[in-house]
Amino acid sequence: MGRALIIGAGGVAGVVVNKCCQNSDVFEEICIASRTKSKCDALKAKLDGGKTKIETAQVNADNVDELIDLINSYKPDIVMNIALPYQDLTIMEACLATKTHYLDTANYEPEDTAKFEYSWQWAYKKRFEEAGIMALLGCGFDPGVTGVFSAYAAKHYFDEIHEIDILDCNGGDHGYPFATNFNPEINIREVSAKGSYWENGQWVETEPMEIKRVYNFDEVGEKDMYLLHHEELESLGINIKGIKRIRFFMTFGQSYLTHLKCLENVGMTSIEPIMYEGKEIVPLQFLKAVLPDPASLGPRTVGKTNIGCIFKGIKDGEEKHYYVYNVCDHQECYKEVGSQAISYTTGVPAMIGAMLVMNGTWCKPGVYNVEEFDPDPFMEALNKWGLPWKENFNPVMVE
Ligand code: NDP
Numbered sequence: 001m002g003r004a005l006i007i008g009a010g011g012v013a014g015v016v017v018n019k020c021c022q023n024s025d026v027f028e029e030i031c032i033a034s035r036t037k038s039k040c041d042a043l044k045a046k047l048d049g050g051k052t053k054i055e056t057a058q059v060n061a062d063n064v065d066e067l068i069d070l071i072n073s074y075k076p077d078i079v080m081n082i083a084l085p086y087q088d089l090t091i092m093e094a095c096l097a098t099k100t101h102y103l104d105t106a107n108y109e110p111e112d113t114a115k116f117e118y119s120w121q122w123a124y125k126k127r128f129e130e131a132g133i134m135a136l137l138g139c140g141f142d143p144g145v146t147g148v149f150s151a152y153a154a155k156h157y158f159d160e161i162h163e164i165d166i167l168d169c170n171g172g173d174h175g176y177p178f179a180t181n182f183n184p185e186i187n188i189r190e191v192s193a194k195g196s197y198w199e200n201g202q203w204v205e206t207e208p209m210e211i212k213r214v215y216n217f218d219e220v221g222e223k224d225m226y227l228l229h230h231e232e233l234e235s236l237g238i239n240i241k242g243i244k245r246i247r248f249f250m251t252f253g254q255s256y257l258t259h260l261k262c263l264e265n266v267g268m269t270s271i272e273p274i275m276y277e278g279k280e281i282v283p284l285q286f287l288k289a290v291l292p293d294p295a296s297l298g299p300r301t302v303g304k305t306n307i308g309c310i311f312k313g314i315k316d317g318e319e320k321h322y323y324v325y326n327v328c329d330h331q332e333c334y335k336e337v338g339s340q341a342i343s344y345t346t347g348v349p350a351m352i353g354a355m356l357v358m359n360g361t362w363c364k365p366g367v368y369n370v371e372e373f374d375p376d377p378f379m380e381a382l383n384k385w386g387l388p389w390k391e392n393f394n395p396v397m398v399e
Contacts, residue, residue, distance in 0.1 A: 001359060002029075002076075003029035003077055004029075004031075004076050004078050004080055004354055005070070005071065005078070005100075006033070006080045007080065007081050007087070008061075008081070008082035008083035009043055010034075010039075011183075011340075012182065012346045012350070013043070014043055014338065015344050016082050016351055017043050017054075018336075018339075019337070020351055020354075021047050021052040022050075024051035024052040028053065029052065029055070030052055031054075031056065031070075032055075032056050033056065033057040034059065035058070035059070035061070037056060037058035040058075041056050057070055061081075061083050061091055064093045067091060067093075076100060078102070078358055079094070080104075081104040082347075084106075085104075085107060086109060088120075095135070096127055099132065101134050101363070102133070102135040103350065105140035105350050106143075107137060107138060108121050114192075114193055114271055116190075118369075121135070121367060125367040130365075134363055135366075135367040135368070136353050136368055137235075137368065137369050138235070138370065139349055141326075143231050144232075144346070144349040144350075145326065145345075145378075145387070146232050146308075147239075147369055148371065148375045149309045149324045150236055150239075150240055150311075151239075151371040151372075152376070153311045153313075153322055153324065154241075157320065158314065159314050159316065160241075160242040160314045161242065161311050161312075162242065163243075164236060164247075164311055165246075165249065165397075166230065166247070166249070166308075167215060167325070168250045168305075168307045169251040169306045170250075170303075171217065171221065171306065173301065173302055174340070176292055178256060179292040179297060181342035182294050183294065184294070185288045188260070189271070189284070190229075190230075191252070192208055193208060195207070195211060195228050196233075197227060197248070198243075199245045201237075209226045209257065210227070211227035212225070212226050213225055213227075215396070218392075219304050219306060220303070220304050220306045225251045226252060227248065228249070228250050229248070232369075235371065239369060239372055268283050268286075268287045270282075294342070295339070298330075298333070298334040301340040301341070302331055304327050304328060304341070305326075305328045305330070306325055306328075307326055307328075308324050309324060310397060311323070321395055321397060322391070323391070323393075324389055324391050325390055326345065326382070326387045326389045326390070328345050329341065336386070349378075352381040356373075356377060356378065
C-alpha cells in the first residue's frame with residue numbers, strides 16, 4: 001500500500017520497525033532515519049529478508065531543512081516520529097512544508113523546561129487542515145490506547161462518562177537496582193514533576209508522588225501506584241463530554257523511588273546546566289549516559305505489564321463501572337521482537353495508527369488525538385497485532 005518514514009532508532013522504534021515488517025501489505029517500504037545511522041543499519045540488518053523494503057538514513061530531526069530534504073527525497077505517505085518529544089515541532093514543520101501526514105507518541109516538551117502540554121501542537125490545527133494533511137498525536141499506549149479505550153467505552157457502554165482512572169502497572173523486573181523502561185531523561189522528567197489531575201474543568205496540583213494507592217492487578221498482583229500528571233488527561237478532559245474527573249496512576253517499586261529520591265537530593269535529576277571541568281553539562285543528561293540503555297533491558301526483564309482504564313458513568317439512568325486493559329508479558333515481547341513490554345506496548349499502537357491513516361480509515365486533515373476517531377478498527381487491530389484487551393464489568397474502583 002505505501003511507505004513510511006520512521007524517525008528514531010531507539011527502543012520503541014525497534015518495535016515499530018518489526019511490526020511494520022510483519023504488516024508488509026500496508027508497509028511495503030520503510031525508511032529508518034535517526035541521528036546515529038549505525039543504529040538504523042543495525043535494525044535493518046536484523047530484519048532484512050522480509051517483504052518490506054527497508055532503507056536507512058541519517059537525519060538531525062532538530063533541523064527542519066534536513067528533514068524536508070529527507071522527506072522530499074524519500075516521499076513517504078506518513079512520517080512516524082519515534083524520536084523524542086523535543087523533535088515534535090520541527091518534524092511537524094517539515095511535514096507541513098512537504099504535505100506529508102504525521103504521527104507521534106508523546107507530546108511536545110521544550111528541552112530546557114520540564115513541561116509538556118498539547119497547546120504547542122494543537123496550534124498547528126488550521127495549518128494542517130489547510131495543507132490537507134493529518135497529524136495523529138500521542139499514538140502509543142498511554143497516551144494512545146488509553147484514548148482509544150475511552151472512545152470505545154463512550155461509544156459502546158455509557159451515555160455519559162463521569163470519571164476515568166488510567167492505571168499503568170509495570171510488574172516487570174530487570175534485575176538492576178535502578179533503570180528506566182524508556183528514555184531515562186524523558187521518564188525522570190515525567191515522574192519527578194508535580195502530579196496533577198483533572199477535576200470539574202480544572203487542574204488540581206499535587207506534590208510529586210503525594211497520592212498513593214494500592215491496587216491488585218490482574219496477572220500481576222498487588223502494587224503501589226502513584227498519581228502523576230500525564231498528557232492524555234489534557235485531551236480527554238476536552239474530548240470526553242461530561243467528564244468530571246480524570247486521574248493517572250503509575251506503579252513504582254520502593255527501590256526505584258528510593259534511588260530517584262537520592263538522585264534528586266544530590267542534584268542529578270536537574271536540567272539546569274552546570275560547569276564541569278570547563279564544559280557545560282546537564283546533570284540529567286549525564287545521568288542518562290550512565291544508566292542502562294532501555295533498549296538493552298529486553299533480555300533480562302521478566303514479568304508483565306497491565307495498563308488500562310477504569311470508567312464510572314451512567315447508562316440508561318443507572319451508575320455503571322467498566323475496566324478495559326491489556327496485559328503484556330516482557331519475555332513474550334522479547335521473543336517476538338527483541339524488546340521489553342514498555343517499548344512493545346508503545347510501538348504496536350504507533351504502527352496501528354500509521355496503518356489507519358495510510359489506509360484512509362482514520363484520515364482527515366487537521367491535528368487530532370486518537371480519541372477523536374472511531375475506536376472500533378483500532379480495538380480490532382490491537383487484538384490482531386499483539387495487544388489483546390480484556391474487559392471487567394465489575395472492577396474494584398480506585399478510592
Ligand atoms: P530512545 O531514547 O530509546 O530513542 C530515541 C531515538 O531518537 C534514538 O534513536 C535517538 O538517536 C533518536 N533521536 C534523538 N534525538 C534526535 C534528533 N535530534 N534527530 C534524530 N534522531 C534523534 O527513546 P524510546 O524509544 O524509549 O522512546 C521514543 C519515544 O516514545 C519518546 O518520545 C518517548 O517519550 C515515547 N514513549 C511513549 C510512550 C507512550 O505510551 N505513548 C511510552 C514510552 C515512550 P540516538 O540514538 O542518536 O540518541
